[in-house]
Amino acid sequence: MTTSCRLLFTALLLATWATADPLIITFSGFAGGFVGDRSFNFDAFTLTFETDTSLIEKPDCCTSAFSTPAGTPATFSIEGIGSGTFIGDQAVFANPSSNELAVGIWHADSNYWMDLKSTAAMDYDLSTSNEPVPVASAVAFRSSFPTSMGSISFESLSDVTFTAMVESVPEPASVMLLGSGLIILCLALRRLGARRQKA
Secondary structure (H helix, E strand, C coil): CHHHHHHHHHHHHHHHCCCCCEEEEEEEEEEEEEECCEEEEEEEEEEEEEEEHHHCECCCCCCCCEECCCCCCEEEEECCCEEEEECCCEEEEEECCCCCCEEEEEECCCCEEEEEECHHHCCCCCCCCEEEEECCEEEECCCCECEECECEEEEEEEEEEEEEEECCCCCHHHHHHHHHHHHHHHHHHHHHHHHHHHC
């Protein structure tokens, strides 16, 4: 009993130091392009990026933009082609400045790969959730990223939506309160066990 109480307390103490919230960003729509030597033409696609809010940064190139780090873990699924994993310097950006109002995918701190214009990008900094946002215009820049299935490139886009989901992690104070209650419970069980052994 004592060992399990100690392990529980240690886990809760470590959890209080976790301040980042997981962030899942999804782009979906229809596209034409290539994966390796296989072409697709206006087939449904989904691109999913996974990071956390503590990793959002302001890139050197663009003072008004926000970006996930280079090499943000990402997967893709394209109807008729299959699924794979990005293995390059892919990142998601948001530029809420009034002359941009864009979100998209880029080679981190460098060339755009997909640029999506939307008024929903106003004041957006990649740190909060949003509902699926249909974009006003979508541009594919015909550059490519390496993936587990060969290089991927988009040449045309339509009906693209952008979604971000932040999964909240409990506040450190809430975790500490829960931890305190569990410690008291462990102590009470320990005393009860000690009394039973004396009897």
